[in-house]
Amino acid sequence: MQFSLWSYPWDLLDEDIESVADRLTDIGIDEVNLATNYHSVQPFLPHNSERKTFFARASSYFHPDESHYGRLSPIPNRQMGDADWLGMVDDALADTDITLNSWTIGCHNSRLGMANPDLTLESPYGDSLAFGLCPSQPEVQEFLCGLLADLSERACFKRIGLETFDYFYGTGFGWHHDKYHVELGKLGEFLFGLCFCEECRDHATNRGINVEQARTSAQAGIDGIIHGELSPETSPAGWLRSHPELSAYVDVRTETLSDLYGSLRSTVGGDVELGRYAGFFEIEDEWMHGADLNSLATHLDYYTVIAYESTRREIVQRVRAADQLTPDVPLHVGILPGPPAINDPGTVTDAVKGLADDGVERVSFYNYGLLPERNLDWIATATEPY
Numbered sequence: 001m002q003f004s005l006w007s008y009p010w011d012l013l014d015e016d017i018e019s020v021a022d023r024l025t026d027i028g029i030d031e032v033n034l035a036t037n038y039h040s041v042q043p044f045l046p047h048n049s050e051r052k053t054f055f056a057r058a059s060s061y062f063h064p065d066e067s068h069y070g071r072l073s074p075i076p077n078r079q080m081g082d083a084d085w086l087g088m089v090d091d092a093l094a095d096t097d098i099t100l101n102s103w104t105i106g107c108h109n110s111r112l113g114m115a116n117p118d119l120t121l122e123s124p125y126g127d128s129l130a131f132g133l134c135p136s137q138p139e140v141q142e143f144l145c146g147l148l149a150d151l152s153e154r155a156c157f158k159r160i161g162l163e164t165f166d167y168f169y170g171t172g173f174g175w176h177h178d179k180y181h182v183e184l185g186k187l188g189e190f191l192f193g194l195c196f197c198e199e200c201r202d203h204a205t206n207r208g209i210n211v212e213q214a215r216t217s218a219q220a221g222i223d224g225i226i227h228g229e230l231s232p233e234t235s236p237a238g239w240l241r242s243h244p245e246l247s248a249y250v251d252v253r254t255e256t257l258s259d260l261y262g263s264l265r266s267t268v269g270g271d272v273e274l275g276r277y278a279g280f281f282e283i284e285d286e287w288m289h290g291a292d293l294n295s296l297a298t299h300l301d302y303y304t305v306i307a308y309e310s311t312r313r314e315i316v317q318r319v320r321a322a323d324q325l326t327p328d329v330p331l332h333v334g335i336l337p338g339p340p341a342i343n344d345p346g347t348v349t350d351a352v353k354g355l356a357d358d359g360v361e362r363v364s365f366y367n368y369g370l371l372p373e374r375n376l377d378w379i380a381t382a383t384e385p386y
Helices: 007-015 017-026 085-093 110-115 136-153 185-193 198-205 210-228 236-241 244-267 283-289 293-299 310-326 345-357 371-383
Strands: 002-007 031-038 099-105 120-122 129-132 159-163 272-278 300-305 331-335 362-365
Touching: 002 007, 002 371, 007 236, 007 244, 017 272, 031 136, 031 159, 085 099, 085 136, 085 362, 099 136, 099 244, 129 210, 129 244, 136 159, 136 244, 136 362, 159 283, 185 210, 185 362, 198 210, 198 244, 210 300, 236 244, 236 283, 244 293, 272 362, 283 310, 293 310, 300 310, 310 345
Parallel strands: 002 031, 002 362, 031 099, 099 159, 159 272, 272 300, 300 331, 331 362
Antiparallel strands: 120 129
């Protein structure tokens, strides 16, 4: 069994990368999943000696090679200046025992979305959902493929892990100060986040779907919840079965995403493993992201199942659910060895043992800079038998 840690570049740079690498080796970590292109964030950094928080708008932690891009390209983090944080980390880790992976955000980019509203997800009411670029848009697909080409050329990554290379999280909310006082439930949030941009509508029309009927059904579902005529507890899958035109519209997205992942796979060299983060909500609800896990697996080397649960049983159950949905691709697992998921070292050790007993080959811990020192010690205890 092997182990990795997610990390932001500033945490490695602030503490001296070689010293961090020694620390990671001591606690049983083989790989770092480095944030390379990321959404807006303000993390709290409990053991960082230089700062206790960091404000970053949606940005890249490298200076992009514009030859890989068209209308959209990554915007470098302004706090880097002329430096290139990815290159600095890559160079420093080259002489250590720590392998470097890329942790890459795709469509969740409010900065590019605000500047290009016609390329974002569009709600059934015509709102631009600025936090999410729509992967049906050719310019967005060009951006995503260019991003992977750029990353794979500039650093010695063993793996590239994809996050939000899809229709976001199956919800119409993703801004950093969402405010709503209607209990929309899973169904209402999903319907509000369904994209009806021109490209999505054209794809559906070309498959013989009555797009306006689908849009009207989505609006009616949301309005019914708003007016108290439809329970927010209604199952999205069950509700869609009684609205076949909208259900068919939803299914088109899975075809689009499968084609996109084929292009992403061909963009990355065969010596770099390509994976996808899955299960930020329920693993059974990946279809709400537009993702058919079995179909996408033909273009991927692994999935990382996000299992930020509080017990060994819950974590293992989530992995088993993923294995049933996509049995032919290796599963790595991400766990959160700290609040709000886990609050004691014994549970971390028990969870890792449960995953090892289930045949999981790699566990990733979230996140180096966000965890207090004592939680890093919990990781050391959990990894020591392996």
